[in-house]
Amino acid sequence: xxRRFKSIxxxxxxxxxxxxxxxxxxxxxxxxxxxxxxxVATPEGFARxxxxxxxxxxxxxxxxxxxxxxxxHVALAELEQKFDGDVLLVTQNVDDLHERAGxxxxxxxxxxxxxxxxxxxxxxxxxxxxxxxATTCPACAITGRLRPHVVWFGEMPxxxxxxxxxxxxxxxFVSIGTSGQVYPAAGFVADVxxxxxxxxxxxxxxxxxxxxxxxxKIYGPATQVVPTFVERLLSV
Ligand code: APR
Numbered sequence: 001x002x003r004r005f006k007s008i009x010x011x012x013x014x015x016x017x018x019x020x021x022x023x024x025x026x027x028x029x030x031x032x033x034x035x036x037x038x039x040v041a042t043p044e045g046f047a048r049x050x051x052x053x054x055x056x057x058x059x060x061x062x063x064x065x066x067x068x069x070x071x072x073h074v075a076l077a078e079l080e081q082k083f084d085g086d087v088l089l090v091t092q093n094v095d096d097l098h099e100r101a102g103x104x105x106x107x108x109x110x111x112x113x114x115x116x117x118x119x120x121x122x123x124x125x126x127x128x129x130x131x132x133x134a135t136t137c138p139a140c141a142i143t144g145r146l147r148p149h150v151v152w153f154g155e156m157p158x159x160x161x162x163x164x165x166x167x168x169x170x171x172x173f174v175s176i177g178t179s180g181q182v183y184p185a186a187g188f189v190a191d192v193x194x195x196x197x198x199x200x201x202x203x204x205x206x207x208x209x210x211x212x213x214x215x216x217k218i219y220g221p222a223t224q225v226v227p228t229f230v231e232r233l234l235s236v
Pocket of ligand 1: 013014016018019024027092176177204220
């Protein structure tokens with residue numbers, strides 16, 4: 001690939017954080033092989049058993065606080081800093097490893113594990129501790145109405161208008177570490193192809209469900225293939 005690009009949209013999924021020790025969802029012993037997503041990642045599951053949902057996210061939050069970003073996150077932050085053009089990073093991940101690596105042009109379309117939302121006053125607050133039904137909202141002092149600021153199945157992902165605007169303008173779309181099984185993110189490559197102007201690349205451990213839609217495919221662990229890919233992008 002020797003073409004110079006001007007506007008890049010990058011989509012990341014759980015695979016980019018796998019080598020940081022955070023579980024993926026659909027791999028062997030992924031999170032959805034251990035938990036029923038209907039119980040811990042839907043509004044109905046939260047209404048039915050809020051304690052179970054708080055326990056699930058408390059365990060993931062504790063795991064995240066102990067984790068570190070990896071070479072793939074660092075490479076994407078370097079791309080944002082050094083690329084002579086626009087780079088938007090759209091992540092399905094709720095971890096803050098992109099931020100810790102230095103990425104700033106970043107949209108968490110599925111929310112953020114280190115934030116909570118009060119269903120009484122609507123406040124969204126940074127939060128690194130455990131959360132439970134006895135926790136009082138620091139903003140409105142109401143107890144028991146706090147939830148993880150994470151988008152559950154059946155809920156609207158965040159920043160969709162801005163994401164579709166960026167997809168309409170990009171000349172390079174890169175998908176990293178996602179199985180391509182969850183919409184709307186899984187449909188982004190088709191949206192970009194429909195315009196026919198952009199190059200599309202998939203970097204993943206193995207072919208995603210949408211692999212055939214990508215013009216270029218690079219397979220291997222993210223900490224190996226992402227830095228090499230970023231080096232190529234910065235060298236043209
Ligand atoms: N390097 C690169 N890719 C990897 C690595 C690695 N070290 N390890 C795993 N992968 C790839 C897997 O091959 C798989 O295709 O990462 C992908 C992870 O897929 P999923 O577990 O389905 O995660 P993701 O695509 O991010 O899920 C999307 O589903 O459950 C919801 O909201 C949740 O954001 C999540 C969404």
